[in-house]
Amino acid sequence: MNSRKTFALIDLSAYKQNLLYLSRKAFPAKLMAVVKADAYGHGAVELSKAARDIGIERLAVAFLEEGIKIREGGVNLPILVLNYVDRHEIPIARKFGLTLTLCSFGQLEEIVDLEVPLPDFHIVVDTGMRRLGMEWEDSLRLYESAVSKGIRITGAYTHFATADEKESEFVSEQKDSFDRFLAGLGEIPFGSFESHISNSAGTIFLDNSRYDYVRAGIATYGLQPSIIVDNNLMPVLEWKTCISYLKKIHAGYSVSYGRT
DSSP, rough: OOTTEEEEEEHHHHHHHHHHHHHHHHSSSSEEEEEEEHHHHHHHHHHHHHHHHHHHHHHEESSSHHHHHHHHHTSOOOOEOSOOOGGGGHHHHHTEEEEEEOOOOHHHHHHTOSSSOOOOOEEESSSHHHHHHHHOHHHHHHHHHHTTTTTTTEEEOOOOOOOOSTTTTHHHHHHHHHHHHHHOOOSTSSSOOOOOOOOOHHHHSSOOOSSSSSEEOGGTTEEEEOSSOOOOOOOOOEEEEEEEOOOOOOOOOOSSSGOO
């Protein structure tokens, strides 16, 4: 029953078209669909299935439980968890086949003594966002230390702070720092290694040919990642309701609490 007669209508066709458009923009890099926060409120399981059905190969979420929900919904694509996961939850991540983020030496020390099989990890490199991760030199040492301890590091990423500002000089600085990290890796002991740097704005505006993936979130839902409008994006969510009452009031009347 929906007595309020209010609901959100999600257009899966529009979502798929956005994914295909962003995939073309990213090529030869591939698109990693960001479905964190229940796919930004659009329904993570349903949209993950839609992404899978058109050939998207990887998903990203913010927290462990988000990845578990998608797994339990029947989606078997690789899923990267972007935030820190506590050492006690590592076995759960492994059980559900989730790839985790490694961000510090402290985190590494927390997991190396776990007497359980560990999941794969991607290292997050701080190139200027100043959230998770360390600067590229320390991240390189973290990578070397983790590999020497038998941790499977299968990728690395960073995150743009100003990609929505076209021709931002800081974007170039961040790319340079990340490229320095990648150049210092040397031989990769675990086979394939995935690098990714661009968010939605970076996917649309930047050349991603040197990297394996882009991580697009807000643009996949048809929302603009910048004040520069991309008319190729299609809104995915339509909000519908009914009008319960209309009234006319005199000019100068106040309305509701606080007379706002």
